[in-house]
Amino acid sequence: MNRISEDIIKEEISGGSRRSFLNISILISSAVVLGGIIYPVLKFLFPTATTVGMGEIETFSMSINEIPVGSAKIVRYKNRPAIVIRLKEQEIYALSAICTHLGCIVKWQEDKKELFCPCHAGRFDLYGNVLGGPPPKPLSVYKAVVEEDRILIKEV
Amino acid sequence: MNELRLGPILIRNRLLIALYNFVESRLGIKEIFDLEIFYKLAPSHLGIFSCFGGITFFLFILQIITGTLLLVYYVPTTAHAYDSVVHITNNIPFGWLIRGFHHWGANLMIITVFIHMGKIYFHGIYKNPRELNWITGMVLLMTTLSFSFTGYLLPWTQLSYWATVVGTEIPSAVPVIGDYIKFLLRGGTDISQVTLTRFFAVHIMVLPAAIVIFIGMHILMIRRQGISGPL
Numbered sequence A: 001m002n003r004i005s006e007d008i009i010k011e012e013i014s015g016g017s018r019r020s021f022l023n024i025s026i027l028i029s030s031a032v033v034l035g036g037i038i039y040p041v042l043k044f045l046f047p048t049a050t051t052v053g054m055g056e057i058e059t060f061s062m063s064i065n066e067i068p069v070g071s072a073k074i075v076r077y078k079n080r081p082a083i084v085i086r087l088k089e090q091e092i093y094a095l096s097a098i099c100t101h102l103g104c105i106v107k108w109q110e111d112k113k114e115l116f117c118p119c120h121a122g123r124f125d126l127y128g129n130v131l132g133g134p135p136p137k138p139l140s141v142y143k144a145v146v147e148e149d150r151i152l153i154k155e156v
Numbered sequence B: 001m002n003e004l005r006l007g008p009i010l011i012r013n014r015l016l017i018a019l020y021n022f023v024e025s026r027l028g029i030k031e032i033f034d035l036e037i038f039y040k041l042a043p044s045h046l047g048i049f050s051c052f053g054g055i056t057f058f059l060f061i062l063q064i065i066t067g068t069l070l071l072v073y074y075v076p077t078t079a080h081a082y083d084s085v086v087h088i089t090n091n092i093p094f095g096w097l098i099r100g101f102h103h104w105g106a107n108l109m110i111i112t113v114f115i116h117m118g119k120i121y122f123h124g125i126y127k128n129p130r131e132l133n134w135i136t137g138m139v140l141l142m143t144t145l146s147f148s149f150t151g152y153l154l155p156w157t158q159l160s161y162w163a164t165v166v167g168t169e170i171p172s173a174v175p176v177i178g179d180y181i182k183f184l185l186r187g188g189t190d191i192s193q194v195t196l197t198r199f200f201a202v203h204i205m206v207l208p209a210a211i212v213i214f215i216g217m218h219i220l221m222i223r224r225q226g227i228s229g230p231l
């Protein structure tokens, strides 16, 4: 075989691998470009503490005057609804307001001194215990203290 | 059959061919791909200035994507519009990037649209038989400018507020109906929540629908008539 035909054979062989090399390069670079587009978009859409609006605040505080004696108020504690009840002048209770059955928001019933869930008539007492209805677990209870004229709510 | 020719596209992938056959046997879509408009090749005399229509189209696609993403977080109320835009820019991961694309894409689109129009005008391409395409082009220009005008108000900054005050004041110079146009645009005597809401609605619903229809007509006419050379 002379040199020229040898070169041609080499050329053909390397030509084949050149094609697959180019194919792989195209594949990899398109994957990089596509990833560079998809990654920021997914990050953009995925909620984080800052995008939800607020980070976790450990202690929540509110003015005691916001709740008249005998009534209750739904507040936002750790990004979830909590119910704060002012039973007597200085006697405050705070519980998660999310019913343990299917997640409705419970209401305060002043006459019965009970928390009532309007969705399927679940009933709780002021310590979160289930008094009746479908809820399987007690409500989680928070610690509520009065300091001067402010109510502070903390994890127990 | 392990090769499939659809217009100018050659498909060798077995899976794609099977998928095509599945649809073809039910809907008979081959006729669509046989249409002449799929076979037009770009002539060799095209230069850089022939690309600006396509670049504008690319930017428009970018605007749709980034605009939809911004819509996820934007709040169209006078109380929260500015805060939500600041929130997108500062707090949302890559929010600055998405908003930056939307902002700069919009600015660039105005520039490319005018370069495109200049090319068509100075080369006399708008002449017979392409007058209809020139008209759809004019509609597209107006739509693009309306996009800019309505989009400008949405961040509810001082700049956008006063720009809209001035912009909606201009049509009131039209004799007789001028004040009615102003009243209609503002949805009242001055710029308020009503104005923001209607600008928002026009920006994200009315104009996109209009522009998609006219871009479709614009491109179909080009495909039908072929690309013109300089006269």
Ligand code: FES
Residues within 6 Å of the ligand: A099, A100, A101, A102, A103, A104, A117, A118, A119, A120, A121, A122, A133, A134, A135
């Ligand atoms: S959700 Fe509360 S009782 Fe069913």
